[in-house]
Structure formats: C-alpha cells, structure tokens
Amino acid sequence: MSLVAPVTIHKIAGESLSEAPDLLAVEEPLEIRLGFGPATDRQQRPVSVTMRTPGHDEELAMGFLFTEGIIQQPADIISCRHCVQDSQKEGNVLRVELHPDVAVDWSRLERNTFTSSSCGLCGKATIDAVMAVSPGTITADFSVEPAILHALPERVRQTQLAFAYTGGIHAAALFDADGKLLIVREDIGRHNALDKLIGAAFWQNWLPLSQFGIFLSGRIGVELVQKSWLAGVPVLAAVGAPSSLAVQMAKEARMTLAGFVRDSRFNLYSEPERVNTSQLIFDS
Incomplete structure (x- = not known):
C-alpha cells in the first residue's frame, strides 16, 4: 500500500485560479484481531480499530499491544499477518496470534480508556492508572547535549519521505546520546507513529529504551507520555507543546520532557538534569 494518494486540486492564490496535481497522506482503518487461547481451543477477538497510514502495520499492532499491557516480550507472539479472506478489507485487518500460554486480561483494555481526553477522569486518576501498570519511575543514566536536541527537527x-510529499503526516524517531536516528516511523496519527516505533523496538528486543530518547513531530499529549513511560524512555522531546497532564505524568515518571524543540530553542518541563546545560549562560 502507498503512503500517499494523488489528487487534482484547484489552487487559489490572491485573485488567480489554477488546477494542479497534489499528493495526500493515505488514511485507512486497521482492525487488530487477537488469536488466543490453548492450542486445542483457539479463539479470535477484535481488540482495536485505528485510522492509520498503511505501512509497518505489524509494528503498529505490537506497539499498541505492548503499551496496553497485553504482551510483554516477542516470544508472546506466534505470528502477525494480514487477513486476506475478506476482499473488502484486504490489507486492513491484522491478526496477531498469541502464544497459548499468554493470558489476556481483557479488563485491562477496557480500563485503559483513561487515555481519552473526554473520559471524565481527573489528572490524578489518569496518572495513578498508568503507574499501576508501569515498571516504576525512570532512573536511567542518560543525557544529551542541547545541540543534539536542536538538530533533531531537521534530521x-x-x-x-511521506511528509515531504504531503505535509500532513507525523513522525516518531528514536535517537541515541549522539543524536543518531535508529528508528523513524511516520503515520497520519501521532499515536500510531509512536506505536510503530515502540513496536519496532519491541520486536528487536530493545525494551526498555533506557539509553535512548524519542522525538515527536507534533504536540505532546498525556497518552504519548504514557506510551513512552511504559517503553522506559528517559527523554521525550517534541516540536510542539505539551499538555498540563503530560507534564504532570512526566514528572511522576521522572522523564525529561522537552517541548517547542525548533528554531534552536526548546523548553524543559521536567527532569532538566538529563540535558547538559552547564555551558549555557543563564539569563535572569
């Protein structure tokens, strides 16, 4: 499947009108189904439908299932493949077969609706819900120079590639202390891009990501901090602004949170000691 779709548009500039070709980011639904149960009694159940940009669907599913607490290690998965028996949904249904020994806590999927901004829970309840399933506060000995963060947006x-053509797609990137990009994933959904990245790292057995940072191309909502916390990321940086609850959760996790990382500037909202500012001149 392609990441972009061609269209013809009418362009208006001032008082002039012209017709021109253009490219749009593809958005299609992905249904994630689980195969589970003992070898003698396998069952199937849909667990999620998300609107995503096709590509790296297996990583998206694994990242989602890991951050929802359904799987813990690559050995929990027997196979992960698209279903093709339904021609109308071909390529948009992914079945993940779990090892027979994996016990699925279906109530956890229902409880984790706290990530919705409209769920009505207070900030404390949201953070407590994540803390209940997290591995604990982040204590990783990981730090970066300011110049590394400054360079990330352009890198x-x-x-x-998809953003260059459409201007309408998000990215999540995994970087090391030297600013080297190890994984970059794109998707029309910010959460999906991060799930794809975490899924890729999960499959390579890199979790927890204690010696890496994550850079996001958009704003930072609480659910992105939640996913990064569960993956063990000590530094989360983004082009956009964080929400108040995202900052609260980052503080509880002891995660370094940097926002507005662009134009050679950024703001630190929590755990600033992981960014080496000793050479900077303090402007009071």
Missing part, C-alpha cells in the same frame, strides 16, 4: 524531517 528527522530529512527522513520523512
């Missing part, structure tokens, strides 16, 4: 942008 990531250079890898974003």
Whole structure:
C-alpha cells in the first residue's frame, strides 16, 4: 500500500485560479484481531480499530499491544499477518496470534480508556492508572547535549519521505546520546507513529529504551507520555507543546520532557538534569 494518494486540486492564490496535481497522506482503518487461547481451543477477538497510514502495520499492532499491557516480550507472539479472506478489507485487518500460554486480561483494555481526553477522569486518576501498570519511575543514566536536541527537527524531517510529499503526516524517531536516528516511523496519527516505533523496538528486543530518547513531530499529549513511560524512555522531546497532564505524568515518571524543540530553542518541563546545560549562560 502507498503512503500517499494523488489528487487534482484547484489552487487559489490572491485573485488567480489554477488546477494542479497534489499528493495526500493515505488514511485507512486497521482492525487488530487477537488469536488466543490453548492450542486445542483457539479463539479470535477484535481488540482495536485505528485510522492509520498503511505501512509497518505489524509494528503498529505490537506497539499498541505492548503499551496496553497485553504482551510483554516477542516470544508472546506466534505470528502477525494480514487477513486476506475478506476482499473488502484486504490489507486492513491484522491478526496477531498469541502464544497459548499468554493470558489476556481483557479488563485491562477496557480500563485503559483513561487515555481519552473526554473520559471524565481527573489528572490524578489518569496518572495513578498508568503507574499501576508501569515498571516504576525512570532512573536511567542518560543525557544529551542541547545541540543534539536542536538538530533533531531537521534530521528527522530529512527522513520523512511521506511528509515531504504531503505535509500532513507525523513522525516518531528514536535517537541515541549522539543524536543518531535508529528508528523513524511516520503515520497520519501521532499515536500510531509512536506505536510503530515502540513496536519496532519491541520486536528487536530493545525494551526498555533506557539509553535512548524519542522525538515527536507534533504536540505532546498525556497518552504519548504514557506510551513512552511504559517503553522506559528517559527523554521525550517534541516540536510542539505539551499538555498540563503530560507534564504532570512526566514528572511522576521522572522523564525529561522537552517541548517547542525548533528554531534552536526548546523548553524543559521536567527532569532538566538529563540535558547538559552547564555551558549555557543563564539569563535572569
């Protein structure tokens, strides 16, 4: 499946009108189904439908299932493949077969609706819910230079092929202390891009990501902090602004949170000691 779709548009500039070709980011639904149960009594159940940009669907599913607490290690998965028996949904249904020994806590999927901004829970309840399933506060000995964060937006942008054509797609990038990009994933959904990245790292057995940072191309909502916390990420940086609850959760996790990372500037909202500012001049 392609990441972009061609269209013809009418362009208006001032008082002039012209017709031109253009490219749009593809958005299609992905249904994630689980195969589970003992070998003698396998069952199937849909667990999620998300609107995503096709590509790296297996990583998206694994990242989602890991951050929802359904799987813990690659050995929990027997197979992960698209279903093709339904021609109308071909390529948009993914079945993940779990090892027979994996016990699925279906109530956890229902409880984790706290990530919705409209769920009505207070900030404390949301953070408590994540803390109940997290591995604990982040204590990783990981730090970066300010110059590394300054360079990330352009480095990531250079890898974003779909964004270059459409201008309408998000990215999540995994970087090390030297600023090297190890994984970059794109999707029309911010959460999906991060799930794809975490899924890729999960499958390579890199979790917890204690010696890496994650860079996001958009704003930072609480659910992105939640996913990063569960993956063990010590530094989360983004082009956009964090929400108040995202900052609260980052503080509880002891995760370094950097926002507005662009134009050679950024703001630190929590755990600033992981960014080496000793050479900077303090402007009071």
